[in-house]
Amino acid sequence: MIEVKNIKKTFGDKTVIQDVSSVMKAGQCNLIIGSSGSGKTVLMKCMVGLFEPDEGQVLYSGHNFTVMKGQDKTEIRKEIGMLFQGSALFDSQTVEQNVMFPLSMFTKDSYRKKLDRVNEVLARVNLVEANKKYPAELSGGMKKRVALARAIVLNPKYLFCDEPNSGLDPQTSLVIDRLIKEITEEYNITTVINTHDMNSVMEIGNYILYMYQGNKEWEGTNKEIIFSKNQRLNDFIFASEFLRDAKDMRMLEETGKISNDRNMEELLDKDAPMLVPPPDQS
Amino acid sequence: MTIFSDIGRYLLMIKGMFSRPENARMYWKEFIHQCTEIGFGSLGIVAIISVFIGAVSTIQTAYQLVSPLIPPSTIGQIVRDTVILEFAPTLVCIVLAGVAGSRIASELGNMRVSEQIDALEIMGINTKTYLILPKIVASLLMIPMLVALAMALGIWGGRLAATASGILSGSTYDKGLLEFFVPFNVVFALIKAYVFSFIISSIPAFYGYYVKGGALEIGRASTKAVVVSCILILFADYVLSALLLPSAQ
Numbered sequence: 001m002i003e004v005k006n007i008k009k010t011f012g013d014k015t016v017i018q019d020v021s022s023v024m025k026a027g028q029c030n031l032i033i034g035s036s037g038s039g040k041t042v043l044m045k046c047m048v049g050l051f052e053p054d055e056g057q058v059l060y061s062g063h064n065f066t067v068m069k070g071q072d073k074t075e076i077r078k079e080i081g082m083l084f085q086g087s088a089l090f091d092s093q094t095v096e097q098n099v100m101f102p103l104s105m106f107t108k109d110s111y112r113k114k115l116d117r118v119n120e121v122l123a124r125v126n127l128v129e130a131n132k133k134y135p136a137e138l139s140g141g142m143k144k145r146v147a148l149a150r151a152i153v154l155n156p157k158y159l160f161c162d163e164p165n166s167g168l169d170p171q172t173s174l175v176i177d178r179l180i181k182e183i184t185e186e187y188n189i190t191t192v193i194n195t196h197d198m199n200s201v202m203e204i205g206n207y208i209l210y211m212y213q214g215n216k217e218w219e220g221t222n223k224e225i226i227f228s229k230n231q232r233l234n235d236f237i238f239a240s241e242f243l244r245d246a247k248d249m250r251m252l253e254e255t256g257k258i259s260n261d262r263n264m265e266e267l268l269d270k271d272a273p274m275l276v277p278p279p280d281q282s
Numbered sequence: 283m284t285i286f287s288d289i290g291r292y293l294l295m296i297k298g299m300f301s302r303p304e305n306a307r308m309y310w311k312e313f314i315h316q317c318t319e320i321g322f323g324s325l326g327i328v329a330i331i332s333v334f335i336g337a338v339s340t341i342q343t344a345y346q347l348v349s350p351l352i353p354p355s356t357i358g359q360i361v362r363d364t365v366i367l368e369f370a371p372t373l374v375c376i377v378l379a380g381v382a383g384s385r386i387a388s389e390l391g392n393m394r395v396s397e398q399i400d401a402l403e404i405m406g407i408n409t410k411t412y413l414i415l416p417k418i419v420a421s422l423l424m425i426p427m428l429v430a431l432a433m434a435l436g437i438w439g440g441r442l443a444a445t446a447s448g449i450l451s452g453s454t455y456d457k458g459l460l461e462f463f464v465p466f467n468v469v470f471a472l473i474k475a476y477v478f479s480f481i482i483s484s485i486p487a488f489y490g491y492y493v494k495g496g497a498l499e500i501g502r503a504s505t506k507a508v509v510v511s512c513i514l515i516l517f518a519d520y521v522l523s524a525l526l527l528p529s530a531q
Contacts, residue, residue, distance in 0.1 A: 106305065
């Protein structure tokens, strides 16, 4: 479990995060969402210790990470895995060397044992026979999977993913999302995902924290988000007509009603273009 | 004020390098890798430059020594001292600032921009110790060796030019090499090589490690690192000469 208490962060005279608190549970995908510049990346960097918050605390299983120094901090960091937006793979190393790096640095295992573990995690992320390839030879989705394999190779307790779907096609995004969710549940990891991909929100978001201009605007589950009356959240999440329709269809299924500001005729407009043509009735 | 802030950050970076390695074997591997990159990677250019510097020194010294009162062996003596005192340590290190320095700055800059340094930090690795210290130690080991090699090749290049152009015979040149030889000159050259090695590795590491932005900024940082290193090498050259050479005191 990760607990964030009253985090505040400023750069110069600009306050980027203002008094944000939250609890992120183990075995769940905890999503931080918000528009660009809302402070979600800064919040994540404060959580992993890349930025030092001006005020507040970050607690990993009750241990105050913010005030830790030296070896104590290193010990917590060994339990953290992170998947970066650009994958952050070491260019000069092969896939195998990239994934083996944390094992070589922090364990005294034999080469054979390390290789077995590398192959195990690469198989877990559905990436076999890519061991000897360099990052430059991989597609975006494959790079993310290698980065995910490297992040989980030491069996971390906490997994951070910074925009895991950026630059990926919808199908590959879904594969990465499901992989993260499966791994989170399988290893009971506390996973924190920074995203503005609405498919991810609906697909894997067990807990969602919505940031607006550096403040926590809303928090809840992906079921609650459908029924939320928070205008800013609704404007952000259901920005497109397509997503508003999807929300109303879901509300209709669950409650028999749709959003207050729309009517059934609008939703079922016969003249509106359809994504999938109706089946031939003849 | 930026210069004071840069000096402060540079000193903090140097201080931050000295921490206990997480895994000594991985650090050793990185050190050996850097020795190969900095030492063997620069061997070719150092050899070519040194031979030509020695050759040109011989021809130009012969051109200027026109008095019949000066024995021809003096050319060998002048070439020897010029190469040992100045050309081998200073010129070679300026070239190395361009070759090795820009490589260090761009490597670290690329790692910073592509979040590889952040990835290492999150793993719990002290990136200053793991990425910068091996580069500095490898430079301190390899660059004085390259300078020593440059001395030998420079003197040999001078002999080659002397005999090839018929300026003087090989035996006369060799005679000049042995006349009035001051062993301290070699020590002085090596002291300079050590100081320059530290500049060549630590300044580009600083500019690369703290780069912000994208590909353009990496290029700028690399250029700035080379320019600052060259200026500091020339400044250190003057200070060391003024402090260590007896005739300057």
